[in-house]
Amino acid sequence: SSELTQDPAVSVALGQTVRITCQGNSLRSYYASWYQQKPGQAPVLVIYGKNNRPSGIPDRFSGSSSGNTASLTITEAQAEDEADYYCNSRDSGDIVFGGGTKLTVL
Amino acid sequence: QVQLVQSGAEVKKPGASVKVSCKASGYTFTTYAIHWVRQAPGQRLEWMGWINPRNGNTKFSQKFQGRVTITRDTSASTASMELSSLRSEDTAVYFCAREGCNSVSCQHDYWGQGTLVTVSS
Numbered sequence: 086s087s088e089l090t091q092d093p094a095v096s097v098a099l100g101q102t103v104r105i106t107c108q109g110n111s112l113r114s115y116y117a118s119w120y121q122q123k124p125g126q127a128p129v130l131v132i133y134g135k136n137n138r139p140s141g142i143p144d145r146f147s148g149s150s151s152g153n154t155a156s157l158t159i160t161e162a163q164a165e166d167e168a169d170y171y172c173n174s175r176d177s178g179d180i181v182f183g184g185g186t187k188l189t190v191l
Numbered sequence: 192q193v194q195l196v197q198s199g200a201e202v203k204k205p206g207a208s209v210k211v212s213c214k215a216s217g218y219t220f221t222t223y224a225i226h227w228v229r230q231a232p233g234q235r236l237e238w239m240g241w242i243n244p245r246n247g248n249t250k251f252s253q254k255f256q257g258r259v260t261i262t263r264d265t266s267a268s269t270a271s272m273e274l275s276s277l278r279s280e281d282t283a284v285y286f287c288a289r290e291g292c293n294s295v296s297c298q299h300d301y302w303g304q305g306t307l308v309t310v311s312s
Contacts, residue, residue, distance in 0.1 A: 118298035120236075127286055127305050128236065133298035171236050175297065178250050180226065180238040 089117075089172055089183035096189040097162045105157045105186045107172035115175040117155035119148060122169045122185075131170075132157055164190050193217040195225075195287050195303035202309045208275040211306045213287030220268035221245040224290040226299060227261060227272045231283040241290065242270055277310045284308075 089109035097103035107117055116135060120128035130139050132148035145160045155174075159166055167190045172183040198212040213225060226241040240251035242261040249261050260273045270287060285306045288299035 116296040118296070120299070122236075127302040128288075128299070129302070130298055130300050133300075134293065134296035137296075139300060173236070173238070173299075179252060180241075182228075182236040182238060184235045 089174065089181055091170075091172060091183040091186045093184065094187045094189065096191055097159070098191050099164060100161050102158065102160045103162055103188065105159075105170050105188065107155045107157075107183045108153055109174070109181070109183075110153055111174045111176040111181060112150060112153050112155050116150065117148070117172045117174045119146075119155075119157045120171045120173070121166075122171065128171060159188075162188075162190050166190055193289065193301045195289060195301055197285075197287060197303040197306045200307040200309070202311065203277050205278055205310055205312055207277050207310075208273055209277060209308050210271055210273040211285050211287075211308070212269050212271045213303050215268045215270070215289070218289075220263075221265055225261075225263070225270040226288045226290055227259075228286045228288055228299075229283040230286070230305075231280070234283075236286075237283075239272065239285075244270065274308075277308075279310050282308065282310045 091107050119132040121131050122128040131142050131146050136148045147158045149156045169185045171185045194216045196214045201209050203209050221244045224241050227239040229237050239255050242249045244263045263270045287303040289301040291300035
């Protein structure tokens with residue numbers, strides 16, 4: 086199966102905008118989903134499909150996609166957004182996850 | 192509300208098997224696939240496989256083929272994952288996750304709380 090590549094770590098100043106990217110061949114055929122994971126907790130879905138947010142996810146989270154790259158954008162980042170973020174997508178019948186991006190809010 | 196509640200932590204010796212269960216509530220169990228994902232300490236999420244609770248069909252990651260079994264009990268709204276021939280590298284938190292789909296995408300919309308499996312002699 087193919088892989089999804091994410092930057093290992095990204096930082097953002099409080100209140101600023103940050104983009105987290107995910108690259109892989111499977112993204113040319115399938116949408117990425119994005120998950121937020123805080124230490125010791127299960128992942129939480131934050132973005133799916135073209136740019137959809139589950140109920141309860143703040144509208145400062147948004148998603149986009151172009152070619153083989155999917156992006157998660159957090160506008161006006163808050164302290165509580167500090168977490169690991171994972172993308173995933175289908176790859177034929179399998180599921181593939183990115184390596185995760187650790188977001189630090191300064 | 193949708194909930195996935197997993198069984199408790201396990202400690203196993205190398206070579207043994209472990210079975211983790213995932214009890215679903217708040218929705219019709221047979222309507223959504225259940226996936227299993229694991230996370231070794233400090234590592235990425237790793238997909239293991241999934242089951243269609245309606246018919247019991249399964250698909251596994253090639254990495255775990257032959258070592259993992261996923262079953263379901265529709266009367267109990269429970270999916271289970273059994274991993275055999277355990278080795279130290281299998282020490283991880285194991286998650287179940289429901290797969291919700293719309294017309295254009297599928298995603299893991301609800302997750303269990305995770306089950307720590309420790310493999311140690």
